[in-house]
Amino acid sequence: MRGPVRWVLWDVKDTLLKVRRSVGEQYCSEASRLGLELPPSQVEAAFKQAYRRQSKLYPNYGTAQGLGGHRWWVAVVKDTFSQCGVKDGATLEKLSYNLYHNFKNAENWEVFPDSERTLRSCTDMGLKLGVVSNFDNRLEGILRACGLLSHFSFLVTSEGAKVAKPDAAIFHQALQRCGDPASSVAHVGDHYVNDYLTARSLGLLGLLLDREGSTLHLDDVPARHRLSSLDELPALLQKRAEGG
Structure with missing residues (x-):
């Protein structure tokens, strides 16, 4: 018993807790700070494709391949925005850095x-x-x-x-x-x-x-x-x- x-x-x-806004909205908000105006629906669709692709290639943040969460998410963000026409390497680096670190902040989460x-x-x-x-x-x-x-x-x-x-x-x-x-x-x-x-x-x-x-x-x-x-x-x- x-x-x-x-x-x-x-x-x-x-x-x-849950993500406060959709990923598309949050990614677009960060992009707008860098002068990029993108449709949230387009970014959301691109993110889902990037996430599925990365998860298939490198399950669980690529821990078995020595990747880790930071590099894993950087790849997802870069893939997402690349699909949306963002090609500048420095911009992609800035977006991926900001989003990875900003998602640790309370304003991105709803308890x-x-x-x-x-x-x-x-x-x-x-x-x-x-x-x-x-x-x-x-x-x-x-x-x-x-x-x-x-x-x-x-x-x-x-x-x-x-x-x-x-x-x-x-x-x-x-x-x-x-x-x-x-x-x-x-x-x-x-x-x-x-x-x-x-x-x-x-x-x-x-x-x-x-x-x-x-x-x-x-x-x-x-x-x-x-x-x-x-x-x-x-x-x-x-x-x-x-x-x-």
Whole structure:
């Protein structure tokens, strides 16, 4: 029988926070500072193509090929703007440098209204918190800028771990940091495969955050494993601690 939860592991992007504006809008905003006026829809489409291409060639920020998040994102930005007709090398360098570093700033991210109070409630319940995220090494700076970093005992990013969800190895690294069995650990995330199924397969209490009700058709996710808001989490964990 599963014991009480001692740790809660968290996905970050689209669970605790999200990009404030579309990538096309944010990239165009940076381009306009350099005197370039481009349609956001065109830049958005170019970004998606560049991102898919780079992800296929160099999965997980190219960690296996010695690339790393910084160089990986520089390539994506340059590819994006090159598709949009920007050919000047110095301009592409400036765009890629600015965008990589600017995305660490809080103004580019929106923290969900329920994130801070839920993290605080979990801490007040005596739970320890960690992060397991398919993110590059900027994540610590982003969480600090957004006022969330102090809630977490550790962060495991896919760039740092050199392996990405849904690979079980990234969760094993997090469990080693917890120092408790999987049966004492919950994981909260918005992705059915990366977060919910992988966590469940390893014996964690996998909880699927579904703010929009988009996964209601998934018959293998019982209601007790779904969250429509993070505000529901403390009561769910309290009920489990009481044997409910």
